Amino acid sequence: MNKTIEQFIKESFIEDKSDVLLECFEIFDLSNLNNHENEFMSLLMEYDNLDRITVLSDFESLAVTNLCFILINYGIKVAEETPLSMLNHICRGMADLEYYTGVEDVLKTIETDMDSEEKLSQILEYVTGIDEQLILTYLETVNPSMVDKINDLFSDRVNDLPEDFAKQSADHKLISTLRDMARFLGQDNIIGFNLIKAGVLVNASFSNYIRYFEHHLDDMSVQEAAKELLVLLTMSSEGYSNVLKTYSEHSTILFHDLDKISKVFSELSRQIMLFDRYMIQRSTLRADSVKGSQNE
Numbered sequence: 001m002n003k004t005i006e007q008f009i010k011e012s013f014i015e016d017k018s019d020v021l022l023e024c025f026e027i028f029d030l031s032n033l034n035n036h037e038n039e040f041m042s043l044l045m046e047y048d049n050l051d052r053i054t055v056l057s058d059f060e061s062l063a064v065t066n067l068c069f070i071l072i073n074y075g076i077k078v079a080e081e082t083p084l085s086m087l088n089h090i091c092r093g094m095a096d097l098e099y100y101t102g103v104e105d106v107l108k109t110i111e112t113d114m115d116s117e118e119k120l121s122q123i124l125e126y127v128t129g130i131d132e133q134l135i136l137t138y139l140e141t142v143n144p145s146m147v148d149k150i151n152d153l154f155s156d157r158v159n160d161l162p163e164d165f166a167k168q169s170a171d172h173k174l175i176s177t178l179r180d181m182a183r184f185l186g187q188d189n190i191i192g193f194n195l196i197k198a199g200v201l202v203n204a205s206f207s208n209y210i211r212y213f214e215h216h217l218d219d220m221s222v223q224e225a226a227k228e229l230l231v232l233l234t235m236s237s238e239g240y241s242n243v244l245k246t247y248s249e250h251s252t253i254l255f256h257d258l259d260k261i262s263k264v265f266s267e268l269s270r271q272i273m274l275f276d277r278y279m280i281q282r283s284t285l286r287a288d289s290v291k292g293s294q295n296e
Contacts (some may be wrong), residue, residue: 001025002037008044010186012056019282020085022183024063030151031070058083062214067091073142076120082126085282090135093128097150099172100127106154116142125151136212171203173241178202181234183280185227191216192231206236206246210253217254226267229254229276 001022015266028036040060047055067087071078074094079148100106109122118132119138125132157165158197175196182193185283193211199213209232217225233239239246246269247254251261 001029002041004044005037006087008059011266012059017060017084019183021063022090023088023092024067024084025093025178026179027088028063028066030095031091033066033070040266075146076139079138079140081112084250086135086138089128089130090124090138093124093130096127096176097123099169101169102126102156102168103157106150107158108259110147116144119147120150133244136292143275161188167203174202174235178231178242180279180282181231181275184275185231187227190231191228196235197221202235203237203240205232206239206250209236212252213287214254218256218260218280222260222263222267225264226271229264229268230271244269 002238005025006022009018012018013021025036040059040232043055043058044064050058064084064087067084068078070091071087071094076090076094078090084271109119109126112119117136121132121136122140122141124130124135178193178196182190192209195209195212200209213228213232220228221223230243231240233246236246244265247265250296251265255261255264
């Protein structure tokens with residue numbers, strides 16, 4: 001992501017809105033949206049000629065336009081009042097659908113006599129965890145051909161899922177979690193993220209990653225070490241399912257100071273709790289916000 005745009009978002013918007021906008025740009029990248037950063041940079045170049053409120057409003061409107069364009073390419077038209085966070089959920093859900101392994105759930109939904117909008121809402125609930133009725137509130141039209149494409153995709157998986165697809169699905173889920181974690185931590189210099197950018201594969205054994213950072217840990221503060229480990233443990237095959245257990249199994253290799261081992265464990269537990277809380281706050285779309293949008 002362009003550093004100028006990222007800095008502008010973090011400095012110009014409140015934390016919740018900043019988080020949603022940063023996710024927008026992740027979705028733009030995932031969708032291979034051409035020249036999207038140029039549009040935003042052009043807007044920022046006019047910052048001195050426009051009042052601040054106008055720039056912020058135009059910036060958010062441009063994000064909405066790009067997300068709607070992505071959905072139109074899927075054959076999906078959403079209601080005008082759809083919140084930015086919901087646009088993100090729908091776009092992310094469509095991108096994640098390719099890696100969803102619940103074949104029978106999807107095919108059973110497609111076989112029902114529901115209309116295309118209802119079918120897609122239910123399928124997106126499977127993928128995103130967002131209530132289907134909430135999604136349906138914002139789906140204006142869904143091209144039936146989109147449902148046909150989903151049917152073709154999942155019909156090909158009726159038999160046992162190939163082992164390589166199962167691994168791709170697991171890797172995709174892990175990387176999605178790491179993207180959320182990157183926004184949560186809000187730091188650019190985390191070793192684990194730099195390793196991924198450098199092409200190091202995720203979902204390997206944690207012991208494969210130790211050599212990249214073990215010599216740095218003793219010089220870090222407890223909080224710094226815990227954040228570094230949170231990422232590196234999460235990107236490992238065993239750590240993704242149980243961060244604290246995996247840390248405990250390797251802690252004496254990572255640190256020579258028993259007191260620091262204990263303190264890092266406590267801080268790691270705290271960071272996990274904060275991240276879980278962050279994800280709940282992000283994914284929980286309250287009914288009153290829906291009512292508010294509908295009453296505007």
